[in-house]
Ligand SMILES: [Ca+2]
């Protein structure tokens with residue numbers, strides 16, 4: 001678990017303004033020079049937005065005029081808030097029903113707040129396109145480009161032209177687009193953590209995106225922005241004990257609950273690790289798997305899903321029994337033998353990625369090389385197994 005400091009250092013308004021005017025996707029770390037101007041600012045709820053911003057609004061350039069009126073936008077200094085401006089290409093913006101589902105994923109998060117509530121309040125800004133509930137005056141349609149290529153450069157250019165610089169310390173920025181970099185990847189977050197991402201489940205690659213596709217991919221890419229990886233503690237994908245939309249097994253189809261429903265959020269349990277050198281089929285995912293089903297990879301590369309709850313025995317090596325305890329099996333299909341470690345995502349959320357927040361210490365970023373996202377072909381293949 002990554003401890004969160006109760007008090008976060010905050011840039012002065014001058015340094016924050018400099019940060020707000022800097023480049024978009026890759027936010028610079030504060031330099032040693034401006035580090036001397038850091039002062040302690042109270043962030044009671046730990047969402048990286050200082051109490052003063054959440055109470056009085058954020059004055060990006062220090063001219064005494066509030067530029068981002070956080071209290072008017074519903075921020076609360078005693079409850080975790082997450083702001084996301086959403087621009088969109090024609091036909092790509094998620095439906096109101098999908099946005100409602102995203103809000104609910106965060107609202108129901110097992111994250112405690114100083115005001116006694118649980119959950120994260122996510123503020124999605126689609127401008128006028130999805131009604132007052134999703135209009136904070138920032139989202140807008142952008143010029144249709146069926147291939148953002150190169151993705152970082154073109155995303156930055158759209159961001160620079162459509163996103164108020166004063167918002168950079170408060171809002172994550174995303175684009176509902178079509179495709180990028182000449183491929184069929186579902187999205188991109190550029191860094192972990194970060195302040196910018198794109199969702200690209202558009203028609204160019206034949207995604208035929210449903211609300212499920214849009215919700216799963218949005219929550220997945222935003223998850224990278226707030227520090228989450230494909231393997232939780234590491235980058236190993238398709239771990240059956242990692243019950244999160246950050247896992248490709250569940251990004252587009254949801255995390256499977258044992259009652260037949262689906263969950264479209266981050267993991268809130270950390271089931272026991274699985275040693276692929278000698279996985280114990282008799283215990284399945286252990287007691288924490290009780291509320292879930294799960295999926296895993298067989299030696300022939302096919303994907304299997306449990307029929308019932310994942311705390312029951314599971315045939316990890318797909319040989320027809322659930323009694324093996326010492327037979328090696330490549331359960332996540334990466335052709336290596338590893339110890340598959342799960343993570344409770346919600347306990348490890350990082351607020352304040354990229355330029356967002358009141359000047360926390362520079363964060364180590366996971367580079368884009370780790371962020372080749374699930375493609376349309378991979379998703380079709382998973383569905384047909
Ligand atoms: Ca705060």
Ligand SMILES: [Ca+2]
Pocket residue numbers: 045047049054075076077078079080081
């Ligand atoms: Ca707050």
Ligand SMILES: [Ca+2]
Pocket residue numbers: 281314315316317318319320321322323324
């Ligand atoms: Ca077996």
Ligand SMILES: [Ca+2]
Pocket residue numbers: 276329330331332333334335336337338
């Ligand atoms: Ca493996």
Ligand SMILES: [Zn+2]
Pocket residue numbers: 220221224230371372373374
């Ligand atoms: Zn990803």
